[in-house]
Amino acid sequence: MTDAGRNTLIVIRHTPYGSSLARAALDAAMAMAAFEQAIDILFLGDGVLHLMPDQDGAAIGVNNVSKLLASLPLYDIDSVYVDAASAAKYRLATSDTPIAGQFLDQAQIQQLLSRNDHLLGF
Amino acid sequence: MVLHTLNAPPDSTAFNDCLAAIAPGDALLLLGDGVYCALTATPACDAILRCSAQLYVLDKDARAAGIIGPPDTVTVTDMPGFVALTARYPRQLAWY
Amino acid sequence: MIYSLLVLSSPVSGQGAQTAAAFAQAVLAAGHTIRRVFFFDAGCYAGADLAVFPQDETDRLGPWVELAEQQQVELVLCISSAIRRGQLDATEASRHEKPCASIHPAFTLSGLGELVDATAHSDRLVTFGG
Numbered sequence: 001m002t003d004a005g006r007n008t009l010i011v012i013r014h015t016p017y018g019s020s021l022a023r024a025a026l027d028a029a030m031a032m033a034a035f036e037q038a039i040d041i042l043f044l045g046d047g048v049l050h051l052m053p054d055q056d057g058a059a060i061g062v063n064n065v066s067k068l069l070a071s072l073p074l075y076d077i078d079s080v081y082v083d084a085a086s087a088a089k090y091r092l093a094t095s096d097t098p099i100a101g102q103f104l105d106q107a108q109i110q111q112l113l114s115r116n117d118h119l120l121g122f
Numbered sequence: 123m124v125l126h127t128l129n130a131p132p133d134s135t136a137f138n139d140c141l142a143a144i145a146p147g148d149a150l151l152l153l154g155d156g157v158y159c160a161l162t163a164t165p166a167c168d169a170i171l172r173c174s175a176q177l178y179v180l181d182k183d184a185r186a187a188g189i190i191g192p193p194d195t196v197t198v199t200d201m202p203g204f205v206a207l208t209a210r211y212p213r214q215l216a217w218y
Numbered sequence: 219m220i221y222s223l224l225v226l227s228s229p230v231s232g233q234g235a236q237t238a239a240a241f242a243q244a245v246l247a248a249g250h251t252i253r254r255v256f257f258f259d260a261g262c263y264a265g266a267d268l269a270v271f272p273q274d275e276t277d278r279l280g281p282w283v284e285l286a287e288q289q290q291v292e293l294v295l296c297i298s299s300a301i302r303r304g305q306l307d308a309t310e311a312s313r314h315e316k317p318c319a320s321i322h323p324a325f326t327l328s329g330l331g332e333l334v335d336a337t338a339h340s341d342r343l344v345t346f347g348g
Contacts, residue, residue, distance in 0.1 A: 006337055006338060006340075006343075008337050008343075011215065013135070013136070013139060013217075020259055020260070020299075021226070021259055021347075024226075024258055024259040024299065027298070027330060028258070028330055028333060031329070031330030031331060031333065031334050032330075032333075032334050032337070035331060035334045035335075035338075037334055037337065037338055044139055044143075045135050045136075045138075045139040046135055085142075106142055106143075109142075109143055110143060110144075110145035111145075113124050113143060113145070113213070113215065114123070114124060114145065114213075116213065117212070117213065118213060118337050118340075118343040119124065119213050119214065119215040119343075119345075120224060120337075120343070120345055121215050121216040121217060121218070121345055121347060122226075122347075127345075129232070129233075129234060129347065129348035130348060136348075153233070153237060154232055154233045154234060154237070154348060155232070155348070180237070182237075183233055183237075186233075201240050201241060201243075201244040202244050202247070202248060204241060204244065205241065205244045205245050205248045205250075206248070208221075208342050208344055209219060209248075209250075209342070212342075214342070214343070214344050214345065215345075216226075216345040216346060216347045216348070218227075218234070218347040218348025
């Protein structure tokens with residue numbers, strides 16, 4: 001491996017407001033990006049609920065996760081992937097989401113896992 | 123080649139998400155609550171037997187849960203065996 | 219090989235944290251090295267020096283302390299995860315005007331940069347959650 005480090009995929013499977021893990025995952029992603037590490041983010045299963053439009057974290061006294069997602073490109077985090085099957089289950093359309101992500105089918109998700117060096121499951 | 127470690131009971135979202143992500147050449151290690159997926163002749167066990175991964179279950183967690191006699195194709199492994207799996211598979215993904 | 223561990227499991231819930239400590243021991247016994255164990259989210263409870271467990275239960279803290287003191291394994295608690303869970307060293311306790319430190323000295327508080335460093339320089343990154 002080069003001194004540039006390893007490619008890391010952060011897999012987010014938990015809902016944005018029901019668990020501290022979701023925020024932990026995004027903090028880790030932003031830290032890696034800040035240190036110029038190559039990262040991908042995959043929203044999988046219930047994690048696709050991060051992409052709900054019209055979120056209002058203020059209603060429960062927390063930061064709005066969708067605003068945080070919208071700022072990811074500022075950290076040069078462009079490789080955001082979404083589990084298409086779960087998005088369809090929750091009726092999430094690409095046009096409404098706070099961040100542009102690539103929707104992947106099952107085979108594409110398997111390929112995404114295998115082309116990263118480290119996989120962090122949150 | 124991915125080593126999937128499953129620490130969640132059958133029919134959990136982690137169980138379903140994990141199975142969908144398994145590709146040929148992967149391995150699946152059941153630990154913690156995941157050991158219940160090795161209960162022979164249950165739907166969850168049938169599902170993991172059908173998946174394309176090499177199957178393992180962590181001995182201490184299986185013993186704690188009372189899992190006796192998992193199917194032959196689920197290898198009971200100890201901690202050194204777990205380490206050996208992580209050495210063999212370049213990447214590990216935790217499901218819980 | 220160079221390993222790093224990411225521990226998200228709380229020592230008071232489930233087996234993940236205890237499995238992580240046993241795994242770390244087995245990694246070293248197999249002749250590999252550990253760059254760092256990074257405790258994140260609920261995993262930060264691993265450093266709790268003030269936790270009291272029943273005497274007939276497994277020691278949660280001891281295995282980590284042994285790894286740090288006998289094998290020089292670096293144990294890092296993510297500072298943001300830790301302090302919101304009452305896991306403070308003397309510096310943070312003073313800074314936030316809290317009555318005392320609460321983490322065992324075998325652990326250090328630091329930022330996510332330590333996790334980034336671990337992922338950049340390790341051959342294997344093993345996560346323990348749930």
